Amino acid sequence: MTCKTILAILQSEADAARVLDFTVPFAARHGGHVIGLHAEALPIIVSAPLGGPVVAFNAGLEAETEARHSRMREIFNKRLSAEGVTGEWRGYESVSGDSAISGIESARTVDLVIAQQNDPDADARSTANVEALVFESGRPVLLVPYTFSGRSQPFKRVLLAWNGSQQAARAAFDALPMMKEAGKVEVLTVDAPDTPEQDANFAGAAIAATLARHGIEVTMRAERSAGDLTHADIIANRLADSGADLLVMGAYGRSRLSEFVFGGVTRAMLRSMTVPTLMAR
Known part of the structure; x- marks a missing residue:
């Protein structure tokens, strides 16, 4: 087995840098192609009598969702470009907004999945269901501790x-x-x-x-x-x-x-x- 196709689960801007700090140097060492995957929660469509402010509120949520997608994609592309690693971006919208759940299907077609261990003190929106990813993907999942800092180095032991x-x-x-x-x-x-x-x-x-x-x-x-x-x-x-x-x-x-x-x-x-x-x- 070689790690030629790697799926990086990017749940939020809070964990993106840490996951990429680990994934991109790892992919460079192994000649890997990185798929960056991020999911956002679907805006709930509701309406108020006579149009009202709720409709405008949902339009605002949709704009925020698109803005987060754009920022995550930019972070990903910049990191890969800077280190000469090939990759592709996959953005999803789902009911849960959980990138791990949304990534299960993609995970089944790669050599390795990399995600961050959940920080117990993080906001619920910044945590991913990595247990489901491990249990249901059928692929190895390499979890990066939420305390990880710096760049990944070749393993020694x-x-x-x-x-x-x-x-x-x-x-x-x-x-x-x-x-x-x-x-x-x-x-x-x-x-x-x-x-x-x-x-x-x-x-x-x-x-x-x-x-x-x-x-x-x-x-x-x-x-x-x-x-x-x-x-x-x-x-x-x-x-x-x-x-x-x-x-x-x-x-x-x-x-x-x-x-x-x-x-x-x-x-x-x-x-x-x-x-x-x-x-x-």
């Missing part, structure tokens, strides 16, 4: 959270271009079961061997949860200790409803992301 699931397998192979760029990958297992066929300490040995055949320097680490530490806590701690600058993990091994009710690693990492995180399902 990748942490692969491995549990042997379909989702983890898809994430591992979708992330191969980034793993090759880094050259170093740590395969992390947490609470892997001991079975007659495999010792828990070697639960990630097969995927490690496969990655090594791609010329990647691979190490393995097995962790056990204890006390109040969740799997998400262990992954976060290992990210800090290892110095990894990219996390790769499968997403939603259970349904989203199950994760919402019982908690889960995916939702926890979406809330408390410290490094760019590639999720696939």
Whole structure:
């Protein structure tokens, strides 16, 4: 796999610069073509008796919507032009105005989707349903922390959270271009079961061997949860200790409803992301 077509989800002017600061240098390194996508909420058409001011109010909303589309498109085009990266713009209007939801169909035809992790303190209009994007697009989604600043640099070390699931397998192979760029990958297992066929300490040995055949320097680490530490806590701690600058993990091994009710690693990492995180399902 190569990252030749990249979809950048631009929810608002507040996150556009951050997403492009990450996406454009990344695309330049990988020879990628960037699709910028932004959605605005459809103005609600209402009328007042005898024409009244409500009609004029809706006309004003429509003008504001078009102005935001224009500003977002200009920001996108300027960034790509400045760095010599090819791209195209897709602007939508939808009932929700959610760029992630509007981007699901486009996401299914690209190599990689890049979006910003939601800032919990941001205005609701500035947040996108990235969970739906991860769950429904069928493509890897690379999430940029809302605390990210500066320009993206080549990755140096990748942490692969491995549990042997379909989702983890898809994430591992979708992330191969980034793993090759880094050259170093740590395969992390947490609470892997001991079975007659495999010792828990070697639960990630097969995927490690496969990655090594791609010329990647691979190490393995097995962790056990204890006390109040969740799997998400262990992954976060290992990210800090290892110095990894990219996390790769499968997403939603259970349904989203199950994760919402019982908690889960995916939702926890979406809330408390410290490094760019590639999720696939």
